[in-house]
Amino acid sequence: MSTPTSQDSQEPNAYHLPVLLKETLDALAIRPDGIYVDLTFGGGGHSRGILERLGPKGKLFAFDQDSDARRNLPDDARITFLPHNFRHVGRFLRLHEAIPVDGILADLGVSSHQFDEGQRGFSFRFEGDMDMRMDRRQTLTAYDVVNTWSEQQLHKLFEQYGEVTNARTLARTIVGVRKTVSLKTIPNFRSALNSVVKGNPNKYFAQVFQALRIEVNDELGALKEMLQQVPGLLSIGGRAAIITFHSLEDRIVKNFFKKGSFEDEDLSDPFGQSTAPPLLKVITKKPVVPGESELRQNPRSRSAKLRVAERQEPPEADRPKGKH
Incomplete structure (x- = not known):
């Protein structure tokens, strides 16, 4: 595939090729009437894939703190664009009365557009200023x-x-x-x-x-804040799919999905009693990585890892009391 130029960078695919697209959409198990959240809209590739699987009553909320992403919005009444950092996801979903949601997606990679826009300062290949602000x-x-x-x-x-x-x-x-x-x-x-x-x-x-x-961009701080909100945002059976691009991010996501914390250590207390089980169940025992054909088409996907977790029922003691 040719390198994007300034003339074609308006096209969604030139802006950013969606990584692990089919794998991510399949993992989200999209319901036609569900509510979904794309936390990293970018070129809109993943969002378009979600919209294709949604029915007329489905809804999609798309976050992106980079103002350039707005130009990639499709003309579709089912999508609501929120120009904010995903660390604020809970606040804005509450404002839109959209909780709980059925699926959450985040592609943590810097978009090709950001790398290829020299004045943004993300790439050492260009002559811009040392900027690097996503927002x-x-x-x-x-x-x-x-x-x-x-x-x-x-x-x-x-x-x-x-x-x-x-x-x-x-x-x-x-x-x-x-x-x-x-x-x-x-x-x-x-x-x-x-x-x-x-x-x-x-x-x-x-x-x-x-x-x-x-x-x-306080990327790791924002990631932790977002992940801590995920269990409370998802409906029972709802899924979170997170794509990471380096070991620091991947370790954070892996630990949180598995244990509900960001630490590598076992969280058992000194008396051998485990802490409360996490509200998320890991769906991907090993991370999903791009296949050979995707690597040929998009070499920038080579370090991508997809991890997926599903919201579980809370432990019996934590469930709200009510009529049966």
């Missing part, structure tokens, strides 16, 4: 981070969010060079750090930019 209403940019954070803060950031091998040296170099060189643009940033690059420069800067993007 351009916010003030913090990647330039603010590299220009004002302490060496210790930068070291921790690149080590934890980018798994950069020489994170300490990188942080020290940034703090040193920013005294005499402006790091506001991507070319300046790359040029100033060429001396500390380890291994393949493309892979190295991909890790550095990933760390900055995660921090600027």
Whole structure:
């Protein structure tokens, strides 16, 4: 497939190819009259797939904090677009009196459109500013981070969010060079750090930019806030399908789906009594990954992992008392 250009970037498929589309739609087990939520609308590919399986009474709520996504909205009365970060999903679904919902989808990857728009600053391949804001209403940019954070803060950031091998040296170099060189643009940033690059420069800067993007957009914090709301938003039997693109996200989703927490450790107390069972049942014992044909068509899907969980009945003691 050809690389999207500025002329064709208005087309939904050029904006972003939906990853694991059929697998995700099948996993959601869409009911024609159900209520569904696409937390990462982007190019609208997953939303279109959901709409195709919905009947005339079905509803879809689509979230996206990037204002560029709105242009991809289909002319369909069943869809409601909400221009907000998905960490606020519960608040806005309550405003629309849409709880409970039958399915929730999130594709956590940065869209191809965002990577290919040089002025957004998401890719080290272009000559834009060090920006990286998904929601351009916010003030913090990647330039603010590299220009004002302490060496210790930068070291921790690149080590934890980018798994950069020489994170300490990188942080020290940034703090040193920013005294005499402006790091506001991507070319300046790359040029100033060429001396500390380890291994393949493309892979190295991909890790550095990933760390900055995660921090600027508080991606992991937003993911945790969203996941904590999911069990309370889903109807019994409703499903959540989350597509991740790196190990930090995948570990968070895996642990929450399995244990209802974000920790790797077993949550049994010291006396051997387990905590309350999670309200979600894991449907995908192993994550679903793209097949060979999708990888050929969309190489950017290579690190995608889909995990699916289903809302269970609460434990007997927690169920509301009523007539039987």
